[in-house]
Amino acid sequence: MNIEKILQEELSLKELQVVNTIKLIDEGNTIPFIARYRKEMTGNLSDVLLREFHDRLNYLRNLKSRKEDVLRLIEEMGKLNEEIRANIKKANTLQEVEDVYAPFKPKKRTRATIAKEKGLESLALSILNYDIEDLINESKKYINEEKEVNSEDDAIKGALDIIAEIVSEDASLRKIIRRMALNEGVITSKGAKDEKSVYDMYYSYSEKVKTIAPHRILAVNRGEKEKYLKVKIELPDENILYKIKNKYIKNENEEISKYIIQSIEDSYKRLIFPSIEREIRNHLTEIAQERAIKVFGENIKKLLLQPPVKGKVVMGFDPAYRTGCKIAVVDANGKLLDTITIYPTEPQNDIEGSKKVLTELIDKYKVDIIAIGNGTASRESEMFVASLIKEIDKDIKYIIVSESGASVYSASSLASEEHPDINVSLRGAISIARRLQDPLAELVKIEPKHIGVGQYQHDVNQKRLSEVLSGVVEDSVNSVGVDLNSASYSLLEHVAGITKSIAKNIVLYREEVGKFKSRSEIKKVKRLGPAAFVQCAGFLRISESKNPLDNTGVHPESYAVCKALLERIGYELDDIKNKNIKGIDTKIKEIGIDNLSKELNVGIPTLSDIINEIKKPGRDPREENIKPIFRSDVLKIEDIKEDMILKGTVRNVVDFGAFVDIGIKNDGLVHKSQMSDKFVKDPMEIVSIGDIIDVRVIGIDIEKKKVSLSMKGI
Known part of the structure; x- marks a missing residue:
């Protein structure tokens, strides 16, 4: 091939x-x-x-x-x-x-293999090829009491078992049947329990195999696993049997045909149908899993590439009830300044005492933003924080931050290494604060499947999920670039060409020798050889380097080309450092990028990338993305009315729509049918995680705490 x-x-x-x-x-x-x-x-x-x-x-x-x-x-x-x-x-x-x-293929003992052991294969082939005039007389020849063939009937039954297996293993027929199943099959599910559940809509459900949506496949699979549903595939049995009979039945001997038909029907019911049903279910599940993994991967990428909130002192607020709310204050660089536990929620309800403690922390460390985790007691904590902000004379805002995976991180060995003297329960608050400051640097510390975006990520092939998400994280980290002198080893290990052990060696080198002064210095790191250097160098940034190109995405292999370019258009390396190259576009336009490409003996794509990099040294591409919404007051579901226009942040995108944070406890849902006046096949073509969108309230269910939203006509 x-x-x-x-x-x-x-x-x-x-x-x-x-x-x-x-x-x-x-x-x-x-x-x-x-x-x-x-x-x-x-x-x-x-x-x-x-x-x-x-x-x-x-x-x-x-x-x-x-x-x-x-x-x-x-x-x-x-x-x-x-x-x-x-x-x-x-x-x-x-x-x-x-x-x-x-x-x-070597087989386990089947009815057919047992019949073959009894010496009945030649009889089966004679029947299948219509080489027998009188089957009863012919079958007498195969009676053998030692092999437990005690009668003509025993011989015929054994021969038909062999024929059934031959028919079931016919590769050309299986291909036809599989195609028919995919085109004409119907997947059905019935409620196996009378009680209400999240699977209600699938208690009496059917849809064509070729049109069923991937998320529905995963839903019925989960319902079946949890014993709420009984799921099966219905096939066009008569048409399939007609195809099989048409291949094997001849009009030469009606008596022989009767036996072959009997064997074909047994083959279909006992061997072919269960096998094809299993194949189709596996095929549908594989497609659904790949789609779920893709959705999850795209959501993770958008989440990782959300813009960082730089230069702000952040208070991480990890909500809880009985055990108290964990507080951590970090400086503008993410360094931990202080931690404490307060009890403003039930059962203690120490609101005044908690306000006093937070006010002192805000004054002491000049806190700019409070990042509140979105877990248990989140909205009660939000109400407490909003009330506090009204009472203090400070320009301070708050934001709800996803805390998915924070508890997993808190108990990890990495968290123990980073914060050996900090209680496990307080580490989550540190993570919440830092993931606002730099989502990428913090979220790479958590196994991607624990970051709560996507659909059915716990139901898919975990090996495949890990492979795809590892690629997504790698692409995200490398698209941004990594500060070699401040990045944790958990971030460095996702840089192209750098393994976990090399990442740890880089951090160890920093601790022993000091900050890296140039990209070339990383060649001194233990186990980082020439091949790894080529792969990783362009993705590492060193703002302190004498060579300003070390703080750009220009690869060291292109430094000579870059210097020649600068010389050709009348600039020097120091002009990059001083950001004194504003007229570069005009000069390049005058010469022509095609001419420059030929003069410098470099491809246009690489030359274009070099130009873009030297125009914005140290550029963080995430800063061009939509900034998060900060709030100072709280909104309750009871405050919302139909037809209200609200501004919200997209928190998750799935096949059937998008979940939007509009400031209430639970995110509202924009179904894909409400995203546009045109048909929307894939919601990801319309919105992404982190998008700030205007939505109209079209439905409120106070009992279920659900809000339906629309993007139409706004």
Whole structure:
């Protein structure tokens, strides 16, 4: 099979793009490095497409390897012929390869294998090929009491079991049946319990296999797992049986045909249908899981790339009832200043005492923002904070911050390393404060699946989820860049080419030797060799370096080109440091970027990236994203009326819509049908996590604490 050709056609790429990208991957280059610094070779492929390319390349290579293994195994059995070879060659999926291999695969003892052990295979083949005139007389020849074939009926039953298995393992038929199941099958679910549950809508539900939405597949799967639902696939049985009979039944002998029909019906009911149903359920689940993982990955990326809140002293407020609210104050650089526990919520309700404590902390450390976790007692804490802000004469705001994963982080070994003398319960408040200041730096400390965005992330293949999310985190970290002199090892380990052990060595080097003075100095770090340097150097930033290029995304391999560019257009390196290159665009336009590209012997994509980087040294691309909403007063669900226009922050995007924080306890839902006057297939095409949007209230359920929102006509 021609893997390059398949990738070219499937991903709509040019031959050179495919050949070069495979070469780069096989040389051990990371996806972020290829996406950022090898644009000429890949034809400017994005990190997203490169990861898709990488996944597909691995699948096709596994497929090719499995084809070779199956051909070898069948050949070793002495059963390989040109038809089998051709079927293997044209198989496009691993499932199709396994279908061809199925008749030759070593089996557990089945009714058919037992019948073969009794010597009934030749009788079965004679029946299937209509090579018998009188079946009863022929079957007498196979009676053998030692092998427990005591009658003609025993012989015929055994032969029919063999035929049933032959029919069930017919690769060409299975392909047809699978296609029919996908196109005409219906998935149904019935309520297995009378009690009300979140699965109510699936208690009497059916939908075509080819149209069912991925999130519904995961919902019925979960309902089935929790024993609320009974789920099955309904297939066009008569049409499928007609196809099978049409292949195996001949009009030569009515008596023989009757037995073959009996065997076909048994084969379908006992072997084919359960197998195909299982395959279709697995296929649907795999598609749904991939979609859920993709949604989760895109949400995580948006969350990680939310703009940092720089230069602010932040008070982290981790709400609770009985055990008290945990408070942590961090300075503008995230350094811990103080911690305390207060009890403004039930059962203590020490509101006045708590206000006094917080007021003292706010005055002492000049707190700018209070970040409140969105967990248990969040809105009660918000009301307390809003009341406090009204009473003190300070320009202070608050914001609700997702605390998902904060408890996981608090109990982690990393948290113990960072805060060995701080109680576990207080570490969550530190995390909440810091994730407002720098979401990326703080959230990378938490396993992505514990960050509460996406849908059904705990129901999907966890290995695959980890692989995808690891890629998302890696792409996010490298798209921003990392300050080499302040980043934790948990952030550094996501930089291209840097492993966890190398990341720890970098931090150890900083502690022993001091701050890095240049990018080239990282070559002195233990176990960071030349290959790792090439991969990571462009993503590391050193603001203190004498060379201002060390604080940009310009890769060291392009420093000479950058210096030549500056000289050609009349600037020096110091002009970058002093941000004295405002007229650069005009000068480049006068010369022409094509001419510069030829003069400097560098590709236009790389040259364009260099120009963008030197225009904004130390640039944080996240700062261009939408800033969060800060509040000073609280809103209750009872305050909301239909047709109210509110401003909210998108907290999560799923296949059926988006959850929006409008300032009340529970996020409101904008169903995708309320996002636009046009049909919306994918809500992610309309909104992303962190977006600030205007919404209209279209429904309020006080009992369920649910608010329905619309984006239409605003």
